[in-house]
Amino acid sequence: MGVRGEPAAHRTATSGIVCGLVTAGAIGAVLGLLGEYQVHDFADTDATYGIAGGLVASVGAVAVLAAACGIARWRRAPWPAPHVVVPLVLVPAAVLPLVTGAERNRLEAGLIWGAAAVAVHVLLAYAMAGGRWRRRTAVALVLPCAVAGLLTFACQHRWRTQKFEAVGLPLYVPQAPGYRLTGSWAGRYSVSMALAGPSGARLYARIEGPDSHGLVCTAPIDRPRLSTEVWFDTESALFCLPGGAVLALVPGGDSGSVAGLLPSVTLRAVDAAVLADHPDNSAMAEPD
Numbered sequence: 682m683g684v685r686g687e688p689a690a691h692r693t694a695t696s697g698i699v700c701g702l703v704t705a706g707a708i709g710a711v712l713g714l715l716g717e718y719q720v721h722d723f724a725d726t727d728a729t730y731g732i733a734g735g736l737v738a739s740v741g742a743v744a745v746l747a748a749a750c751g752i753a754r755w756r757r758a759p760w761p762a763p764h765v766v767v768p769l770v771l772v773p774a775a776v777l778p779l780v781t782g783a784e785r786n787r788l789e790a791g792l793i794w795g796a797a798a799v800a801v802h803v804l805l806a807y808a809m810a811g812g813r814w815r816r817r818t819a820v821a822l823v824l825p826c827a828v829a830g831l832l833t834f835a836c837q838h839r840w841r842t843q844k845f846e847a848v849g850l851p852l853y854v855p856q857a858p859g860y861r862l863t864g865s866w867a868g869r870y871s872v873s874m875a876l877a878g879p880s881g882a883r884l885y886a887r888i889e890g891p892d893s894h895g896l897v898c899t900a901p902i903d904r905p906r907l908s909t910e911v912w913f914d915t916e917s918a919l920f921c922l923p924g925g926a927v928l929a930l931v932p933g934g935d936s937g938s939v940a941g942l943l944p945s946v947t948l949r950a951v952d953a954a955v956l957a958d959h960p961d962n963s964a965m966a967e968p969d
Contacts, residue, residue: 697806701799731780742768864962883933891925
Protein backbone atom coordinates (compact mmCIF):
# COMPACT_ATOMS: atom_id res chain seq x y z
CA MET A 682 0.00 0.00 0.00
CA GLY A 683 1.53 3.31 -1.00
CA VAL A 684 0.96 6.95 -0.18
CA ARG A 685 -2.43 8.05 -1.50
CA GLY A 686 -2.24 9.71 -4.92
CA GLU A 687 1.41 8.93 -5.46
CA PRO A 688 1.95 6.76 -8.56
CA ALA A 689 4.18 3.73 -8.08
CA ALA A 690 6.50 4.79 -10.92
CA HIS A 691 6.95 8.21 -9.32
CA ARG A 692 7.83 6.64 -5.95
CA THR A 693 10.31 4.36 -7.69
CA ALA A 694 12.06 7.21 -9.48
CA THR A 695 12.11 9.34 -6.32
CA SER A 696 13.74 6.62 -4.25
CA GLY A 697 16.41 6.07 -6.89
CA ILE A 698 17.25 9.74 -7.32
CA VAL A 699 17.36 10.54 -3.59
CA CYS A 700 19.47 7.50 -2.76
CA GLY A 701 21.73 8.21 -5.73
CA LEU A 702 22.35 11.75 -4.54
CA VAL A 703 23.34 10.44 -1.12
CA THR A 704 25.91 8.06 -2.62
CA ALA A 705 27.12 10.77 -5.00
CA GLY A 706 27.54 13.09 -2.02
CA ALA A 707 29.66 10.49 -0.24
CA ILE A 708 31.94 10.21 -3.28
CA GLY A 709 32.21 13.98 -3.53
CA ALA A 710 33.00 14.31 0.18
CA VAL A 711 35.97 11.94 -0.13
CA LEU A 712 37.31 13.65 -3.25
CA GLY A 713 36.96 16.98 -1.45
CA LEU A 714 39.46 15.80 1.18
CA LEU A 715 42.13 15.34 -1.47
CA GLY A 716 44.26 17.68 -3.54
CA GLU A 717 43.05 18.54 -7.03
CA TYR A 718 45.78 16.34 -8.52
CA GLN A 719 47.69 13.44 -7.05
CA VAL A 720 51.45 13.95 -6.71
CA HIS A 721 53.21 10.60 -6.62
CA ASP A 722 56.14 11.39 -4.33
CA PHE A 723 57.46 10.47 -0.90
CA ALA A 724 54.93 12.72 0.84
CA ASP A 725 51.92 11.30 -1.02
CA THR A 726 49.25 10.39 1.54
CA ASP A 727 46.32 10.26 -0.87
CA ALA A 728 45.89 6.50 -0.56
CA THR A 729 45.67 6.75 3.24
CA TYR A 730 43.16 9.60 3.14
CA GLY A 731 41.23 7.99 0.30
CA ILE A 732 40.86 4.61 1.97
CA ALA A 733 40.02 6.07 5.39
CA GLY A 734 37.70 8.69 3.94
CA GLY A 735 36.03 6.15 1.68
CA LEU A 736 35.31 3.89 4.65
CA VAL A 737 33.82 6.71 6.73
CA ALA A 738 31.81 8.10 3.81
CA SER A 739 30.48 4.65 2.89
CA VAL A 740 29.33 3.95 6.42
CA GLY A 741 27.80 7.42 6.68
CA ALA A 742 25.91 6.97 3.42
CA VAL A 743 24.66 3.56 4.56
CA ALA A 744 23.32 5.11 7.77
CA VAL A 745 21.56 7.91 5.87
CA LEU A 746 20.02 5.48 3.37
CA ALA A 747 18.92 3.11 6.12
CA ALA A 748 17.16 6.00 7.85
CA ALA A 749 15.55 7.14 4.57
CA CYS A 750 14.30 3.63 3.81
CA GLY A 751 12.93 3.38 7.35
CA ILE A 752 11.02 6.63 6.97
CA ALA A 753 9.64 5.51 3.61
CA ARG A 754 8.49 2.23 5.15
CA TRP A 755 6.81 4.11 8.01
CA ARG A 756 4.96 6.20 5.40
CA ARG A 757 3.84 2.94 3.77
CA ALA A 758 5.78 3.66 0.59
CA PRO A 759 8.76 1.38 1.14
CA TRP A 760 11.99 1.91 -0.77
CA PRO A 761 14.03 -1.15 -1.86
CA ALA A 762 16.37 -2.23 0.94
CA PRO A 763 19.30 -2.98 -1.46
CA HIS A 764 19.77 0.78 -1.83
CA VAL A 765 21.56 0.64 1.52
CA VAL A 766 24.29 -1.68 0.21
CA VAL A 767 25.21 0.32 -2.90
CA PRO A 768 27.57 2.88 -1.20
CA LEU A 769 29.67 0.05 0.24
CA VAL A 770 30.52 -1.00 -3.32
CA LEU A 771 30.29 2.18 -5.37
CA VAL A 772 32.21 4.61 -3.13
CA PRO A 773 35.38 2.44 -3.01
CA ALA A 774 35.03 1.64 -6.72
CA ALA A 775 35.04 5.36 -7.51
CA VAL A 776 37.67 6.57 -5.02
CA LEU A 777 40.34 3.88 -4.75
CA PRO A 778 41.65 4.03 -8.34
CA LEU A 779 41.90 7.83 -8.07
CA VAL A 780 44.14 7.67 -4.98
CA THR A 781 46.27 4.62 -5.79
CA GLY A 782 47.72 5.47 -9.18
CA ALA A 783 45.18 6.94 -11.60
CA GLU A 784 45.23 10.62 -12.50
CA ARG A 785 42.28 12.69 -11.35
CA ASN A 786 40.45 15.94 -11.59
CA ARG A 787 38.22 16.12 -8.51
CA LEU A 788 35.36 18.02 -10.11
CA GLU A 789 35.19 15.98 -13.29
CA ALA A 790 35.70 12.66 -11.49
CA GLY A 791 33.01 13.60 -8.98
CA LEU A 792 30.55 14.43 -11.75
CA ILE A 793 31.30 11.20 -13.63
CA TRP A 794 30.94 8.91 -10.63
CA GLY A 795 28.12 10.94 -9.08
CA ALA A 796 26.08 10.50 -12.25
CA ALA A 797 26.90 6.79 -12.19
CA ALA A 798 25.68 6.57 -8.58
CA VAL A 799 22.33 8.17 -9.42
CA ALA A 800 21.93 5.92 -12.46
CA VAL A 801 22.70 2.76 -10.44
CA HIS A 802 20.19 3.63 -7.73
CA VAL A 803 17.47 4.52 -10.25
CA LEU A 804 18.01 1.28 -12.16
CA LEU A 805 18.01 -0.66 -8.90
CA ALA A 806 14.74 0.96 -7.85
CA TYR A 807 13.04 -0.05 -11.09
CA ALA A 808 14.60 -3.52 -11.04
CA MET A 809 13.19 -4.09 -7.55
CA ALA A 810 9.77 -2.74 -8.53
CA GLY A 811 8.93 -6.01 -10.24
CA GLY A 812 7.02 -6.70 -13.42
CA ARG A 813 8.33 -5.28 -16.65
CA TRP A 814 10.76 -2.98 -14.81
CA ARG A 815 12.68 -5.93 -13.38
CA ARG A 816 13.20 -7.55 -16.75
CA ARG A 817 14.32 -4.34 -18.45
CA THR A 818 16.64 -2.91 -15.82
CA ALA A 819 18.20 -5.69 -13.78
CA VAL A 820 20.69 -6.56 -16.51
CA ALA A 821 21.67 -2.89 -16.91
CA LEU A 822 22.85 -2.29 -13.33
CA VAL A 823 26.54 -2.66 -14.22
CA LEU A 824 26.38 -0.30 -17.20
CA PRO A 825 26.71 3.01 -15.29
CA CYS A 826 29.83 1.78 -13.50
CA ALA A 827 31.30 0.48 -16.74
CA VAL A 828 30.67 3.81 -18.48
CA ALA A 829 32.15 5.75 -15.54
CA GLY A 830 35.23 3.53 -15.57
CA LEU A 831 35.70 4.03 -19.31
CA LEU A 832 35.27 7.80 -19.01
CA THR A 833 37.82 7.90 -16.17
CA PHE A 834 40.28 5.97 -18.34
CA ALA A 835 39.61 8.22 -21.33
CA CYS A 836 40.29 11.34 -19.23
CA GLN A 837 43.65 10.15 -17.88
CA HIS A 838 45.86 11.93 -20.42
CA ARG A 839 43.91 15.19 -20.16
CA TRP A 840 43.96 15.10 -16.35
CA ARG A 841 47.70 14.37 -16.40
CA THR A 842 48.20 17.31 -18.77
CA GLN A 843 46.27 19.54 -16.38
CA LYS A 844 48.55 18.43 -13.54
CA PHE A 845 51.66 19.66 -15.36
CA GLU A 846 49.90 22.93 -16.19
CA ALA A 847 48.89 23.37 -12.55
CA VAL A 848 52.52 23.55 -11.38
CA GLY A 849 52.64 26.95 -13.09
CA LEU A 850 56.18 26.79 -14.51
CA PRO A 851 57.45 27.28 -18.08
CA LEU A 852 57.90 23.84 -19.60
CA TYR A 853 61.08 23.05 -21.54
CA VAL A 854 62.74 19.76 -22.51
CA PRO A 855 66.56 19.56 -22.84
CA GLN A 856 67.74 18.40 -26.26
CA ALA A 857 71.10 16.59 -26.24
CA PRO A 858 72.51 14.40 -29.05
CA GLY A 859 71.64 10.74 -28.47
CA TYR A 860 69.28 11.43 -25.55
CA ARG A 861 65.51 11.01 -25.52
CA LEU A 862 62.85 11.82 -22.97
CA THR A 863 61.65 8.65 -21.20
CA GLY A 864 59.85 9.87 -18.07
CA SER A 865 58.31 12.97 -16.54
CA TRP A 866 56.93 13.97 -13.16
CA ALA A 867 54.78 16.86 -11.92
CA GLY A 868 55.29 17.89 -8.32
CA ARG A 869 53.77 20.52 -6.09
CA TYR A 870 56.29 23.20 -7.08
CA SER A 871 58.59 21.56 -9.64
CA VAL A 872 58.64 19.46 -12.81
CA SER A 873 61.29 16.84 -13.48
CA MET A 874 62.23 14.66 -16.43
CA ALA A 875 64.41 11.62 -17.12
CA LEU A 876 66.34 11.20 -20.37
CA ALA A 877 68.03 8.03 -21.64
CA GLY A 878 71.20 8.25 -23.72
CA PRO A 879 73.75 6.01 -25.41
CA SER A 880 75.34 3.09 -23.53
CA GLY A 881 72.95 3.43 -20.62
CA ALA A 882 73.82 7.06 -19.90
CA ARG A 883 71.13 9.06 -18.12
CA LEU A 884 70.24 12.68 -17.59
CA TYR A 885 67.73 14.25 -15.24
CA ALA A 886 66.21 17.68 -15.67
CA ARG A 887 64.35 19.62 -13.03
CA ILE A 888 62.44 22.88 -13.46
CA GLU A 889 61.84 25.07 -10.41
CA GLY A 890 60.72 28.60 -9.70
CA PRO A 891 62.80 31.78 -9.38
CA ASP A 892 65.67 31.86 -6.86
CA SER A 893 65.53 28.10 -6.35
CA HIS A 894 69.26 27.78 -7.05
CA GLY A 895 70.41 31.28 -6.19
CA LEU A 896 70.78 32.01 -9.90
CA VAL A 897 69.83 35.49 -11.06
CA CYS A 898 68.44 35.15 -14.56
CA THR A 899 68.99 38.24 -16.68
CA ALA A 900 67.29 36.99 -19.85
CA PRO A 901 65.09 34.12 -21.02
CA ILE A 902 67.11 31.04 -22.01
CA ASP A 903 70.36 32.46 -20.68
CA ARG A 904 73.71 30.76 -21.25
CA PRO A 905 74.05 27.70 -18.99
CA ARG A 906 76.53 27.57 -16.18
CA LEU A 907 77.82 24.78 -13.97
CA SER A 908 76.38 24.87 -10.49
CA THR A 909 78.42 24.82 -7.32
CA GLU A 910 75.64 22.70 -5.80
CA VAL A 911 76.01 18.95 -5.76
CA TRP A 912 73.31 16.66 -7.16
CA PHE A 913 73.94 12.92 -7.32
CA ASP A 914 77.58 13.56 -6.33
CA THR A 915 78.30 15.64 -9.40
CA GLU A 916 77.79 19.06 -10.92
CA SER A 917 74.60 20.23 -12.55
CA ALA A 918 74.12 22.71 -15.37
CA LEU A 919 71.67 25.55 -14.81
CA PHE A 920 69.59 27.25 -17.50
CA CYS A 921 67.49 30.37 -17.10
CA LEU A 922 63.87 30.11 -18.25
CA PRO A 923 61.22 32.78 -18.80
CA GLY A 924 59.78 34.32 -15.65
CA GLY A 925 62.95 33.66 -13.67
CA ALA A 926 62.45 29.90 -13.52
CA VAL A 927 65.49 27.63 -13.62
CA LEU A 928 66.14 24.27 -15.28
CA ALA A 929 68.85 22.11 -13.69
CA LEU A 930 70.42 19.40 -15.87
CA VAL A 931 71.99 16.61 -13.82
CA PRO A 932 73.86 13.47 -14.91
CA GLY A 933 72.43 10.27 -13.49
CA GLY A 934 74.37 7.49 -11.83
CA ASP A 935 77.81 6.96 -13.40
CA SER A 936 77.00 9.08 -16.45
CA GLY A 937 79.81 11.53 -15.68
CA SER A 938 79.72 15.32 -15.91
CA VAL A 939 77.37 17.39 -18.01
CA ALA A 940 80.16 19.86 -18.82
CA GLY A 941 81.05 18.07 -22.05
CA LEU A 942 77.45 18.12 -23.23
CA LEU A 943 76.77 21.80 -22.68
CA PRO A 944 77.93 23.09 -26.09
CA SER A 945 75.37 20.83 -27.80
CA VAL A 946 72.46 21.10 -25.36
CA THR A 947 69.44 23.15 -26.41
CA LEU A 948 66.08 23.69 -24.75
CA ARG A 949 62.77 23.11 -26.51
CA ALA A 950 59.60 24.74 -25.27
CA VAL A 951 56.77 22.21 -25.03
CA ASP A 952 53.19 22.21 -23.84
CA ALA A 953 52.03 20.10 -20.94
CA ALA A 954 50.56 17.41 -23.21
CA VAL A 955 54.08 16.46 -24.38
CA LEU A 956 55.21 15.74 -20.83
CA ALA A 957 51.93 13.96 -20.10
CA ASP A 958 52.76 11.48 -22.87
CA HIS A 959 55.49 9.96 -20.70
CA PRO A 960 55.16 7.85 -17.55
CA ASP A 961 55.98 9.01 -14.05
CA ASN A 962 59.66 9.12 -13.11
CA SER A 963 60.19 10.63 -9.68
CA ALA A 964 63.97 10.15 -9.51
CA MET A 965 64.26 13.83 -8.62
CA ALA A 966 61.08 14.07 -6.58
CA GLU A 967 60.63 16.90 -4.14
CA PRO A 968 61.81 16.27 -0.57
CA ASP A 969 59.28 15.59 2.15
